[in-house]
Amino acid sequence: MATAGTARTDPVRGKPRTGSAGVGPASGPGAAARWAEPPAVTGDFDADAAALRDYASRTDDLLAALPPVPGRTDPQRAAAAEAHRATRWLRSRFMAAHADTVHERLTDGGRTHPRIAELANLAATELPGLVPGRDQLADELTRLQAHKEGREIDQAILFSGLLGSPRAGAHLMDAMLRPTERALALLDGFRRHGSLDLGSVLVERRAGAAHVEIRNTHCLNAEDNKLTEDLETAVDLALLDDDVQVGILRGTVMTHPRYAGRRVFSAGINLKHLHQGRISYVDFLLRRELGFIHKLVRGLLLDDSPRNWPHRTLEKPWVGAVDTFAIGGGMQILLVLDRVIAGSDAYFSLPAAQEGIVPGAGNLRLTRQTGARISRQVILDGRRIRADEPMARLVCDETTDPDEVGPAAERAAQRLANPAVVANRRMLNLAEEPPDRLRRYLADFALAQGLRLYSADVLAKVGRSWSTGSAENPDGRP
Numbered sequence: 001m002a003t004a005g006t007a008r009t010d011p012v013r014g015k016p017r018t019g020s021a022g023v024g025p026a027s028g029p030g031a032a033a034r035w036a037e038p039p040a041v042t043g044d045f046d047a048d049a050a051a052l053r054d055y056a057s058r059t060d061d062l063l064a065a066l067p068p069v070p071g072r073t074d075p076q077r078a079a080a081a082e083a084h085r086a087t088r089w090l091r092s093r094f095m096a097a098h099a100d101t102v103h104e105r106l107t108d109g110g111r112t113h114p115r116i117a118e119l120a121n122l123a124a125t126e127l128p129g130l131v132p133g134r135d136q137l138a139d140e141l142t143r144l145q146a147h148k149e150g151r152e153i154d155q156a157i158l159f160s161g162l163l164g165s166p167r168a169g170a171h172l173m174d175a176m177l178r179p180t181e182r183a184l185a186l187l188d189g190f191r192r193h194g195s196l197d198l199g200s201v202l203v204e205r206r207a208g209a210a211h212v213e214i215r216n217t218h219c220l221n222a223e224d225n226k227l228t229e230d231l232e233t234a235v236d237l238a239l240l241d242d243d244v245q246v247g248i249l250r251g252t253v254m255t256h257p258r259y260a261g262r263r264v265f266s267a268g269i270n271l272k273h274l275h276q277g278r279i280s281y282v283d284f285l286l287r288r289e290l291g292f293i294h295k296l297v298r299g300l301l302l303d304d305s306p307r308n309w310p311h312r313t314l315e316k317p318w319v320g321a322v323d324t325f326a327i328g329g330g331m332q333i334l335l336v337l338d339r340v341i342a343g344s345d346a347y348f349s350l351p352a353a354q355e356g357i358v359p360g361a362g363n364l365r366l367t368r369q370t371g372a373r374i375s376r377q378v379i380l381d382g383r384r385i386r387a388d389e390p391m392a393r394l395v396c397d398e399t400t401d402p403d404e405v406g407p408a409a410e411r412a413a414q415r416l417a418n419p420a421v422v423a424n425r426r427m428l429n430l431a432e433e434p435p436d437r438l439r440r441y442l443a444d445f446a447l448a449q450g451l452r453l454y455s456a457d458v459l460a461k462v463g464r465s466w467s468t469g470s471a472e473n474p475d476g477r478p
Contacts, residue, residue: 035059035082038090045101049127052094056129059087069147084150088157091130095161102127102161103168113175116290117282119162120155131155145277146459152281156450159286163443166436173439176290177301177313182229183236190237201230202252203237209413210238210247214266220259221251222270223329225284232292239300239314245417248409249333250321259324263405265346268328269355275462285449288329289360289442296336297429317416317425321409322346322387322396328359334395335365338425339412342387343402348395349384356458358449364441368432370394 036058039051062083066076095102106122107114114122124133132140132151140148163169190196194205202213212234214221221227238247251265273279280287299315302308320326320334322342331348334340342348350366352359359379367375374391377383385391387399400408452458 035086041093053129059083091157099161099165150454153450160447169439179236183233198230200227201234203234208245210244215252220267222267224270224273228288235292246413247318263323265322265326266330319412332362340396341408342396344388346387347384352379357452
């Protein structure tokens, strides 16, 4: 181990230099990088915030002096990795000690309800060094996933800490159950016309049902940032429209040569966008769990006022109509719906181990529905469940001729359009997935997913996918 005054490698130029121990990477074959020891977390919020700000600033200075990620030498990569690791350790300790105070500072003592993207921006402004700023994130967006610093991991530390607090986490989850501003702005038009094309989603009201059709046809309805926003908007509109009693979620007819003329439910995460660095941790991976998927379960949070009593949320039942396949995120969605209809030629899969990321709350929900052994086979070993095999009854309610999926889904919706269904589904969801249980799961998920997003194996798998397949070719998924 290097000591004060011994030669070490300059992390920027890769040349020997001298300096005090604990400042830079150690030299010599196989030597581990060393970075200044993080300060202790004292429990005094202002003092700890200042210490974190100063320490993170030193890390940023080092990273700014290094070449971009793909051009770094091995010693430079080691220096950056050790600086990131130490700074993230300090951020984690800071959040463990001060999550509730951070939340109070960012929400005016709980009086405001910022969504997660706004909350991250507020944290960057109010608590420098805790999460990346706008300029740092904007720079990351210009880079391939494998060429980023991985600053979204710092956002993952923030949200894991907040969700880990019963008070802050519950407030955050409630904030994400409120209608989006986009949906509120579009609501009058949807009520008048009964139809709205959101871009990657079409939502239509027919016979008391909101038909939400996924139209991301260029990638077999794979999920990306845009689709996540459009799906949340569509779910909000369906829940807010008084003339809608039930929702139906289905994929549209494909234009892709391999599936031309056939409907597809979803091909899961868009691996091409992930490779290109266009899958956002906040706006996609975290938002989909806390946003539209959670709203499918809990509905919309209502204002606390006499006119809304005795209801806290506005909920409606949902039907899923599955054509061809529901892969990854598509299968995750089915796990929260009240009834699932599938064509007899369809299949379901949750290829988490192959892709390398965590399938949202799928681990929590699939285990509940299928049991531990089957969920491990699906998530860890890539097992597909065909709609025509007996095991499919654990993930779908009815299998029908592929040409009858639509009519069967409409019949199911008619049966669910009953006020008693809403009250009972609320109690079923409360029994199966208490809000606090989901909060505790998501606290661990938030950090685990942020780390997986930048893990070496995920980056290698996503890079390889373009020689064997992509979101446009789900059979070539890594």
